[in-house]
Amino acid sequence: MRVFTIVLSVLVLKSVCSFGQTASSEPNGISLETPPETSYPVSLYKTATAQSQNLYNGRLYYIYDSRMEEHQFFEERKWKKGIVFYEGQRFDSVALMYDLVRDELVIKHLNGDPMLLQSEKVDYFWNEGHTFKRFESGKDITPQMRTGFYDLVYNGESQLLVRRTKQRQEKIVDKRVIAYFPEKSFFYIRKNGKYNFVRSKKSVLALFPEYKKQLRKALRDENIAFRPERETAIAKMVATYDALAKP
Structure with a gap:
């Protein structure tokens, strides 16, 4: 058991040194x-x-x-x-x-x-x-x-x-x-x-009034229907806003 513990300790030190690879x-x-x-x-x-x-x-x-x-x-x-x-x-x-x-x-x-x-x-x-x-x-x-x-x-x-x-x-x-x-x-x-x-498309667009047209287009371009794909649609609209608003 003592030998096993020593071997493990050596291997642990070796693994820590290689951390980040x-x-x-x-x-x-x-x-x-x-x-x-x-x-x-x-x-x-x-x-x-x-x-x-x-x-x-x-x-x-x-x-x-x-x-x-x-x-x-x-x-x-x-x-x-x-x-x-x-x-x-x-x-x-x-x-x-x-x-x-x-x-x-x-x-x-x-x-x-x-x-x-x-x-x-x-x-x-x-x-x-x-x-x-x-x-x-x-x-x-x-x-x-x-x-x-x-x-x-x-x-x-x-x-x-x-x-x-x-x-x-x-x-x-x-x-x-x-x-x-x-x-x-x-x-x-x-x-x-x-x-x-x-929850609704209207409530999402109200958060980004200056980009309403672009956000609607982003959904159309990807054929994402808001109601049956609510989560996907909201995520797409938020990501599109970030891309458009990036300085």
Whole structure:
């Protein structure tokens, strides 16, 4: 065991010295640079000591309504590998699911049990092309916006946040109580440091009155219909505004 520890220490030092040779980043502006701890020697050490990591010290999570066809999670009711930035440390290849009803991040413990992370300790998590970042009401965002996770859909000079929610409801079918989870999305555009709630094309255009014609053209050129493709349309309009307003 002593020899194993010494070998690991040497390999860790070697990996730290080579840090920075491999890097990647997400288009939404949050760096996904590969940190030293994801290199093979350190990951090997982490695997051996994973039970003591803060990431796996949360409380158990019960997957409610697991027999229902609909579910409370973002996109699918199954584990997907993602990245979690927790208590100032990044963890890669974490099996996770995001409960939209409770706005809570669930990860899979090493023993297979679902486990709940403390939301206030999660800076952001990334999965399947979506970056969910935690914002505090009245501090990072306006007081009218709730504290919680927001999908950072576009991040430039301006910004588009989407608050994704589900609400648990019930209906009776053949004398059985069936749970279902309708989903809603709320869109916020940051312009000049202030977040503005938008939903219709008119409300988006009202934020950029000097570029109305160009923004409408941008949607036509890409054949984006606003109502059925609301999120894509808003993101396109915000990105187009940033390009046009660039000095």
